[in-house]
Amino acid sequence: MSSGFRTFNPSQNTWNKEEYFPTSETALAEKLNILSLAQSIYSKLSAASRADFLKAIHTALEARKENIKGFYLKESGLSNNRFETEWTRTLSTIQLFEQYLRNQYRFEKTEKFISDSIQIQKVTLPIGPVLVLGSSNFPLAYSTAGGDTIAAFAAGCCVFVKAHAMHAGTSIQVAECIEEARKIVNLPEGIFTHVLDDGFQHAQRLCLDERIQAIGFTGSFKGGKALMDLAYSRDTPIPVFAEMGSVNPVVIDQDLSIEQQKIAAKKLASSICTDAGQFCTKPGLIFIPNGPSGENFTKVLKEFVAETNAVPMLHPTIHLNFENGKKEIASISHLKFSNSPNIQIGIEGRWAIAETNVPNLLKNKRLKEEVFGPFTLLVNYTNKEELLIGLEALSGQLTGSIFYDNQSELVTDCIEILTRKVGRIILNDVPTGVRVTESMHHGGPFPASSDSRFTAVGPDSISRFQKYVSIQQKNIS
């Protein structure tokens, strides 16, 4: 019998009392065995029936809000405010997809060729059962009933969720809501499956199981790439949509007025530090012009950052990785490094800001990589050319932002580079706070995501889990 595991309460720096047990091998095999039948039933459902299922999930979640909140808070260390934001986002995503299925979802296009009495109908079909891995930094919106799960359900796919071990309690609560909803709309067992594991074993096994047909993941590059490798190693490779984060470069133009600098700096400080900067869209690299304008901006930004309060990180491993990340950055020469006061109260994410210039950025690979937590790297640029070289040196990114007053050539040139490098360009705003709408693209070129052709957010994300079949018909005689 495998041993149990516990979740961690970051606010109190203690382990929660509830004990969870990894799903047994036997139970896992049984759950996989009923998947094909469930998928064949769910595949046949109309878009309206899938919408009814989403609506029932919405209702079930609402009824259980207080229970979910209790687990969420004690398993994440995130604030009440953050819970409310993420809760609203999760529910409004479900509603948006429900409405999309009812009003816009296109199931087929049909053409008739009179000349030779052939009719062809192109049909949108679910790709098959989808494995979703719960994320650490979005216990709701990118976990059990999050964007990947809802997109897969909308596409007509059965969903197999492997809960994030550190959010096991939250995940079980949400999973029970989905199961309640499934029963209410009278769908068979197996449409949704929830498994627990405190290691990588189940995820690896599921990723290699021939019954799983696609994978949705939000997390680190290391985790996402490992899943991609496994999925590609199968006899029949399957698509993985992995959203793997990035440094999300920000460009500060020197034409900002003092007042505009203050507005930008305040927004950025909040974007870097809120919820200990544990967002894939946290601005982790800011290009700042040399000279008085840039110096003033840096000063103001640091002041705003210094005013923020350190809050606990999601769990001890993330905190440890953040501390190590800061040390790695600090060890690189030609780098100014300021840190927040070194007072250790539990596992707070203590902010840090490092300063360098474009030549150093080009030389050091580590400076171009994400440090997950309340950290940002300020990169001074001497002129437009140097700025563009710096931007060009970055790999694929989820976002790129520019703060400016006038749409100068610098802005146009930055946009030109960013259209190749990023999934979302933000003009005069911060990258955090991804809006769940039809026009949102949340993804970006590798390594920000596994495939720049798909988004993790908005109704377009359904197409990650869809395939197509043409049905061509002719009378034999």
Added chain:
Amino acid sequence: MSSGFRTFNPSQNTWNKEEYFPTSETALAEKLNILSLAQSIYSKLSAASRADFLKAIHTALEARKENIKGFYLKESGLSNNRFETEWTRTLSTIQLFEQYLRNQYRFEKTEKFISDSIQIQKVTLPIGPVLVLGSSNFPLAYSTAGGDTIAAFAAGCCVFVKAHAMHAGTSIQVAECIEEARKIVNLPEGIFTHVLDDGFQHAQRLCLDERIQAIGFTGSFKGGKALMDLAYSRDTPIPVFAEMGSVNPVVIDQDLSIEQQKIAAKKLASSICTDAGQFCTKPGLIFIPNGPSGENFTKVLKEFVAETNAVPMLHPTIHLNFENGKKEIASISHLKFSNSPNIQIGIEGRWAIAETNVPNLLKNKRLKEEVFGPFTLLVNYTNKEELLIGLEALSGQLTGSIFYDNQSELVTDCIEILTRKVGRIILNDVPTGVRVTESMHHGGPFPASSDSRFTAVGPDSISRFQKYVSIQQKNIS
């Protein structure tokens, strides 16, 4: 200096006199060096301007029809009729895409959020330069100005074509037309690049070059999978759309009347043998019911096949592979094997039909794999259950066909399995002769194609080479 190579004239079983030289390393490097600039210019073109480019290619090709035909015939051994069909298909694809760009192509969707004055615009962008590898069996429609190239141009991508060595002359003619068109619409060098090679070196090198952002391929599983592996091995993996063929199962229902059997058998015999069966959609496996009905169908089918004339295969290697494939099938026990008369005139593809049953099909992996050429495997089934087991045992397929009189449970059950297994279901018709229309899906689950979410045919194929960026705007003050 690398040595030259020649193309082969299958009709005369001789090597053509023209000598071609692989593009030199230096020339290749130069062509790659101008790619970024060309892509940045082409990216900015409107859909209408891309349509103008396609129209100019169409015009240039039409003007050079006779030259192209000359090379086509002497480099492929294919018939005049086949040239005309493929020519029409190639030109009508260009026209279809041109019209699609002018009338339907959606570049962006914009949303405005009044409450906080944010505007988000989701823009469709080219994924970047695309490598297209000329196919052996479609010297026009899946080569230099074929479906992949035109889809990539429509998406706004520069195209790098590596000609199929055995169609070098045809490919050069077509490439010159594209270059003429490029000059007429006043686009810079590098939008289109054409390289020659008689080995795999250039293809491998290009597949690994960081400037190439996607790959289009039509050919064998071995070739497609090798490209997928290379593309995945890069620091930044890129999408490969490989259409890799399949056995294209056909089901014969026992309710066909004698007259219907005759119609089906005639169509199938032609589909198996036309152009030496060198189609990715050739029906390579036919499920036939045991008993008098099936026996009659088999007899009639064999008679029609025996009436066909052997025609040359595309080149000596394909012919050799076909002969070896037939031997492999013949060596498998419990297999009836008939072959067309063993008269050796050059490199004709001499048809062969093998007969087996479902239990043997299940046991032998080779029987479930494609034999490229005029060959089909007849698989007898005793009842519906056995038929379904046989279908279920097949891997991903481009197509699956059913010939029947009444829409019985057998038909419904076959369709249910085929929606999971194939990219196109054909009711009462043969799989060859893919129609280029909006409702066509030409692809299918791995290993028929590399990704069941995309098609190689029709305007939807543009999305293989597109990515998306959201541009989010807010006033700073």
